Amino acid sequence: MPPAVLPARPSSLPTRRTVLRGLGVGSLALGGAGLLGACSSRETQDAKAVSAGAGFTITDQRGKKVSFDGPVERIATAIIPSPSMLAAVDGRYDRIVGINESTLTANRQGVFGTLFPASRTTTTIAGADFVPNVETIMKLKPDVVLQWGDMGDEVIAPLENAGLKVIGLTYGTQEMMETWITIFGTLLGKKERASTLLDRMHDEDTAVRALVEQYRASTAQKVLYLKAASDGFTTATGSDYMTHWTELAGGTNVAHGLSADAPQVSTEQILAWDPDVILLSAFDEKAPADLFADKALSPVRAVRDRRVYKVPLGGYRWDPPCCESPLMWRWAAQILNPRTASRNGLRERIKETFDLLYGYDISAAETDQVLRLDLNAKSAGYDGFRA
Known part of the structure; x- marks a missing residue:
């Protein structure tokens, strides 16, 4: 079906430093519903x-x-x-x-x-x-x-x-x-295949928004994205692509108001933000277990509730914009709204997407690998991604 035409929101262009740092989070989300249509x-x-x-x-x-x-x-x-x-x-x-x-x-x-x-x-x-x-x-x-x-x-x-x-x-x-x-x-x-991929993205945007719509009335969950750095962590700001898929999934980026590209984040700042959910970049080796074992972060709600998750790695990392981005939207939607698991169908979407994009029949074990079931095994609600 043809993509819905949605109103665009004003934006500013991303800076090269964001990309150069390799965070993959890209830049500006172009804001919510206006983006795809x-x-x-x-x-x-x-x-x-x-x-x-x-x-x-x-x-x-x-x-x-x-x-x-x-x-x-x-x-x-x-x-x-x-x-x-x-x-x-x-x-x-x-x-x-x-x-x-x-x-x-x-x-x-x-x-x-x-x-x-x-x-x-x-x-x-x-x-x-x-x-x-x-x-x-x-x-x-x-x-x-x-x-x-x-x-x-x-x-x-x-x-x-x-x-x-x-x-x-x-x-x-x-x-x-x-x-x-x-x-x-x-x-x-x-050209025709490219058009098909774009139409599918537009349809998925509409579908994911509908999936989480009933939960939008409540207060948006606070989400923090972290990437390991030599002296701690950096995060994604309001001008990063992470903000797009966070808001699409019904959350809010706690670092939205920061102006610097990929700014350093201190333990004190994480404690002050006290996010509900922490998402760890697919660009490094940092895992949820590392944060669960960090006593300095133990008071943080996301750590205390074990809502820390490693971002999936499919044909490419799911943090930045790519042809698998609709899968990231569904993954984030289920992370923030675990009750959508029975309706989300992410594993089936992964199978369909890999067949469409790469002509590959991905196995259940490979799907587990994409979803990082091993690294996220002790994170709250992650069993919902097994079925």
Whole structure:
């Protein structure tokens, strides 16, 4: 069915520091209901594609036109979340020849490496700073390189100076993510499939909101997102994607009002916020057991009630925008509203999604792995994700 058209809310663009820190939480949520319906990227998108015989032209998110004479068969990308999205739009991994080091780590840790074994050994072309290894990229002979479009010339100019075609992308909001899907649909010759994925996202937005609607009348639960840092934790602010899926699920981000990107969070601040729920990033090894064992955090409501959870890791980490984001919305909805478990059907949605995106029949054991049943075993209500 066609997506509902919902009113958009004003927003500001995300900063690169949020992405550069690798938290994956992206940036701005674009606020609640306005996000999905209003941003039909096929109508108001930054990626305008024009067919030209056997070739085509894409206007990337820098506003630069990039033309191709024919099909694109070899893609190198320095951008961490893009390979899983390329594979989802393409239905295969075969065209990806170069990736970021962080992507390789995720592929080896999660189920994506099982879906596409080649992803575990793909050549790396950039690290956490996204500066491209041009010599390595040239040896891969890509038809196109995907790179951040808002990090300055230092990450793009070396590629273009070497004569490579570069598509510059920006990231952090649902709208930007939908634009990626549209760009990739054109780049891969899969426009109809890209449209199908977007329509499914719009439908899931409507469905998840309906799932939690009856609980919205009560006071929204306070949610804190934490990512491990060398000297403690950082969190996600109101301009991060985490705020989108938290609010969609019926909660509120306790760090919403903070202005800094990925700010440090002290134990004293966590105690002051006293969140009802704590969600731990999929970008590090910190687990609920670590917080349960931390005596300094024992007075915190979420710790006391054992409502601390590790974010799932599917084809990609579920914290930031990706093609599996609708699964994150359902997961967050059930975390905040355990009574929805019998109606949520997340495990079945995972099965359907992996079949649609990757052509893969995920097993029950692999679904357990995605949902981090081992790490979340002692967290309150997590047995609801077993059925």
